[in-house]
Every structure is written in C-alpha cells, then in structure tokens.
Amino acid sequence: MEKQTSLGMNRTGIDMSPIDSKNMIEEAEKTLPSSTGDETAIYSVQNSYISAAAPVGSVPIPGTLKGMATSAMEKLSGDRPEVLIDSLGARLAFERTGTRLYDYLISKCETIGVEGGVSLDTLKRFREEEARHFKTVAKALTSLGADPTAQTPCADTSAVASSGLLQVLSDPRTSVSQCLEATLIAELTDNAGWQLLIQLANGMGLDEMVADFRAALAEEDIHLQHMRQWHEQAILNQTRVKAA
C-alpha cells in the first residue's frame, strides 16, 4: 500500500472544530487552575526522588577481579575498567538491536519498495556489518574477562532511549522515509558511541581493540552517510525540491 505523505482527514488540530475550539479555549482561559505555581512543581517532587534514587544497576564484576586475570585487563589497573565495560556493554546491545532495526527496514523496503535511492543490497550489507560489530564488541569484552551476555547499566538505558525507534520500524503503517529517519537517529548515536569507545580504548592502551574499533567506525561512517542521504532524498523526492 502507498505510504507517501498525503492530505486527508486529520482531526487532531483545533482548526477541525472552529466553533467547539473557540468555546473550549474561552472556558479554559476564564477557569483558574486549582493550585498555584507552574511546571516546576513537578521538578521539586522529582528532585526528592533523584536525591534518594539508587542507580539502575551495576556493571558485573569481570572474571579478572574474581581471579581470572587476562592480559588486557592487567593493563587497566587504576583505570576504572568498569567504565569501559559499561560502554562496551552499551555498544554491544546497540549493535545487536541495530541488526534487528535493519531487519525491519529491509523487510519494509522489500514489501513496499525502496525510496530515496535506497539500495537493498547495501542495506543487507549494513545489516551484516552491524551483526559483525556486535561480535567485535563481544570479543573485546571477553578479552577483558567480562561477560558479553550481561546487560550493563548503559546498555539498559540506551535500549530504553532507542525503544521508540523499534516502535517506528516495526509498525506496518510507517513509510520507508519514516523508517529511514528512525534508522538515522540510531546511526547518529552509534557513530558517536564508536568514537567514544576508540578514545577510551586508546587512552587505556588497548591497541588491538582500537584497531578493531577503527575498522568498525569506518563502516559506521558509511552507514551514517547513506542514511542521512537516503532520508533526505526520500523526503525531497516527494517534492520538486532538489538536493543541495
């Protein structure tokens, strides 16, 4: 079914009900709120919870600290390896979910056709690369004696942050361009995540990881560049506007 932007019976705005909306606005304006103050009242309640809140969870203790030393881990003495493990955990989870995002995008393009010059073969290559990046991070975690099957705190919060992307990609009603936008959001975050990982690993003297991560980032740069371009093109193609 055609999913391009179209004019229709959208009922959400007040212009759809000029008489009722006028009546509604007038009544709202002359009715006083039942309590004084403003939206900051929410933050004062929230602040009391923030002060008392425990973190979402912890980074699991790596095998090295349980007596199973690895050569990579030994280099990190005093460098708070848990920060690296947490960031690796986040990247691992993101790449794994990213693979699923691409699965949905490929399926949608195969069903309703591509937009914006998207190449299905390229999409499939990106999907394979995301899956390989997941394994790259799993290998890095194992080299530190960390458990790549554990969900770290940053893996958890970044999954919450990106959960809406999956909702867009898995909804049968969404268009290719809407799905491209969701994938672009993922790729922007992913790209920044790899750059950070390289900085961390480099600063900790983990040369093998740095080399692996640079290779992954080179591929991620291409993903990002394509996503940005495809998304722009998919929107522009619906108009007469030419790409800049």
Place this chain on the structure above:
Amino acid sequence: MTLNLFDAKGCALDQQRFTWKELVQQPISKLDDDAFTRVRIILMNGLELEALRFQHACARMNKDLQRPLAKVRRIEQHQATMINWLISADHSTLETTIGYEQVAIEVTAAVAQNEPDAYLAQVYRFGLLEDFDHLYRYSALLDRLEGKDANNILQCYTDILPGRPTVDEHREPADDLRDHYDRSKAAPITKLHALTIMAGEQQTHNFYMNVGPLYADPVARQLYAEIASIEEQHVTQYESIIDPNETWLEKWLLHEAAEVYNYYGCLEQETNPRIKAIWERFLDYELGHLHLVRELFKKHERRDPAEVLPETLPDPIPFRSQREFVRRVLKQEVDLRTDGTQFVDKAQESPESLEYRRHINSEGSPSQAVAAGYQWSPGTELNRKIA
C-alpha cells in the same frame, strides 16, 4: 431499527470463531479517526473485560454453569482482544489514558441524563466530576512530561478544566458505597447503565494499575497511583448500586444484555465502516450468547427471562459531546461530597473521609503538583507562554 431481544437468536456459538489474523487487524488511526471511534473501542473493551471477570467469578461459584461459561468466555476473550488491539501503537500510554478519561466523561454524562432513577443519576453526576478532573490532571502531565496537547486526542469534544479536585476525592471506603437499585422495580435501562459504567470504571482501574509502573517519572508514577486509587473507589461505588440480590444467572443474563445494548449503540453510531462491521459481527455474537443464557435461565431457574429483560432495547447511549451538561453539573455540584451513601455539601462531609484524606495527602499531592498553575491552551502551554 428496534431489536427484539426475545426473537433474535444471533450467531450460533459454534460459528463464533476467530483466527489470529482476524484478532489482530489494522488499528484505527490516532490522527484521522474520530475520537468517538476510540471512545467506543475503549468502552466495548471494558464491557468484554467485565464479561470475563464476571464469568470467572460465576464459574467459581456454580459448578453446573462451568461448561457453558467456559464456552462463552473463550469467545468474550477473543472479542476483547480484537477490540483492544484496534488501539494503534503510536498512542503513548498517556495518550491512551486521555482516551480512557474521555470515555468516562462522555459516556457517564450521557448515562446521567438518561437515567430515570434520580438517586442513581446523582451517583453518575458525582463520579463524572471526578473523572472530569482526572482528564485535567493527565492533560497537564501529557503537556509537561511529553510536550503534547491532550486535545489532539479529545478533538475538541471534551473540555480540559479542573473538576472536583482529585486531591479531595479520597474518601473513607464506607463513603464510597451507595444504595442499590431494587431488581424487582428498576427499569431495564437502569440495570444496563449500571453495568456499563461499572465495566468502564473497572477496566480503567485495571489499566492504570498495569501502566502506572511503566513511567520513569516519579510524579507520573504518583499520579497514576493516586488516580488508580480513585478508580478503585469508583468501582466500589458503581458495583454497590447493582442489586446484590440478583441471582448469578440473572446477572449473567443482564451482562449479555448490556453487551447487546452497547454493541447495538456502537453499530448505530459508528463512522468508520471497518469498525462498524466489527460492531455488527459482535452484536450478532452477543445475541447468540444472550439466547444461550436465556435458555439456561429457563432451565435452571424455571423463570421467564422476560422477568428480567425488556422485549426491546432502550435507546442507545448517545456518543456525542456532552460539554454543556458537564459544565452545568460542574457549576452546580463541584462541592458535593458524601457521608455514607448520601450526597452532602462539603461542609457536611464525613469526618472519617476528612481524616483519611488528611493522612494520604500529608506528604504532598501528585494531582496538585502536576497541574500547578495549569491552564490548557491549544498546542500546549508552551504555545501560550513562549511569545
């Protein structure tokens, strides 16, 4: 069209079948469908969930009825699924919540005006002003938490104004009980109204209890906790108006009649042809259930169903904006409170409720905090505040 409840046999039970593909159909459009289509979906899901809950309770108390109850219940389960799954996934939980409150306001207001029993009409008006306030609190939360305008969901049918303040709705449990109608004297419409509104409130209570913990924001978690507590009070109120002397089979008969009545009302008023076809199909299913229960009633109770059911259905609940009625009730009755089963001015409210409320609000009121200084304006309050 007038539907005769004794002539219509409806769809035979063994023909009431589903596939997974049928159960999971294309949902409504949050943007393009009429708000009253969503209102009907939420209301009918509530009736189906009440059917399930009642039939489970009935099965636990009536060995002889377990087999027919199990058969009918499986169908109700799938009806509930097909209906509830019509809500599209782009509704945030809070947006769906706005829809639930719109149901509570518009349907209760319509019922309050058509209820022939003056005391029960007062019960509905009392509950109405409380749900009306919930809509205002949730709208403030939607604006301030998600940056969205609740009127995108309400479509200008329902006002967003303070009602009886939620902070004042917390009562001692005994002050939520009401007098019940007399099963031998009450008009059929009275019984159908009571079941309909009770079902709606019950699903709202269950919904808030399930979704409250989905929020990260502590104020949102508190607000759902607070309003879920009121919905529990409302279920207490509305189930107490139903005559407890009705037999199990009499209640089952009335449940099926209430479903027939409401599907009929949905069918008559639905604007989305695809959804209208579902109402038509399910009306036929419910007539089948009613036919079965009529026969069970005759067999087990040796009574004529005509003692309980009207021959023809009363006029359906109108699905349209009840803005002027709600405003009038708000003006005249916002200060009503209760003392036991009676409605009194707030100066005469029961001391037990005042004490209960003093304690539960003593560490702050989520509903007051979330709506501090809140006035709805189109496009959210930021639209008004930012020049």
